Amino acid sequence: MRALRTLAVACLAAGVLTACSSSGSGGSTDAKGGAATAAASTEGAGAAKGGSKLAPKDALLASAVVMEKAGSAKLAITGDSEKGSVDYVWKDPASFLMTTTEEGKEVTALFAGGQMYIAATPEMAAVAQGKKWVSLDGTDDSGEDGNEAASIAAMTQVLNPGIQLAAAAPTATLVGTETVAGQSTTHYRSEIKAEDLVAKMKLQGALRDQVLTEIKKDGATVTAELWINDKGELVQQSVIDPSAEAGSKPETVTYSALGTVKATPAPSADEVLKLSDLMQQAQQ
DSSP states (O other): OHHHHHHHHHHHHTTOOOOBOTTSOBOOOOHHHHHHHHHHHTTHHHHHTTGGGSOHHHHHHHHHHHHHHHOEEEEEEEOSSEEEEEEEEOSSSOEEEEEEEETTEEEEEEEETTEEEEEOOTTTTTTTTTOSEEEEOTTOOSSHHHHHHHHHHHHGGGGOHHHHHHHHGGGEEEEEEEEETTEEEEEEEEEEEHHHHHHTSOOOHHHHHHHHHHHHTTOSEEEEEEEEETTSOEEEEEEEOTTSOTTOOOEEEEEESTTTOOOOOOOOGGGEEEHHHHHHHHHO
16 A cells, blocks of 8 residues: 555656545546646647647647547556556546555555455465455545545546646646657656645545645655657656655656556455455454
């Protein structure tokens, strides 16, 4: 769960405009984000081509349209302490299947049908009653675990690259051209304040404050780096952590297989153990 939250917060900080309600469902943009994407849609994919010929703001808005249309991708995550892969579908029905390795430990997480699941680890096996998945119910507001589940469920929605590009567009600047993942890309940079980012999100009540607090742990302002190819596709993004040690690598997400990833279905009920039940078993 720590690895998932680390990734989600990094992507939140990259400039996302959307999140879900405290129930972990939804994922709609706010009015500003929707307007930006709608405006960019008049440009379409054709305008995104040759992105470096457009002003940075226009290039990112045009790319947002391309990525929204793609609807899905495979993500590769790299950083100093963790690495992982994700099958992510941000169009309906949305799903997010991530396997990540952090400090030598592998964790698989699935978000599907408004529900978060963590694959049972060897450490859980003794009390998991043979179940393959442990569920975190985002609608469970009965305690700390429920609140944690709600925040994670919200954060899994903020990885939508179209929304990220729309949010980063207003403050985007041109860095140059670079070859990334074997593709010729245009590199952009955007400086985003945590308060401005969260103000654009559709978050309710305590969850809004919780997300803002989480983001600000990495600093009041974050720097998002984005690389876009000549088709307007987002090839890679990263966030510079202002609290990181000098010389450390930023969390980086690389996109591939755009539009080809299928939604991952939720596991069947007989494969799932609730987190509250797991904790009860562990205490006996």
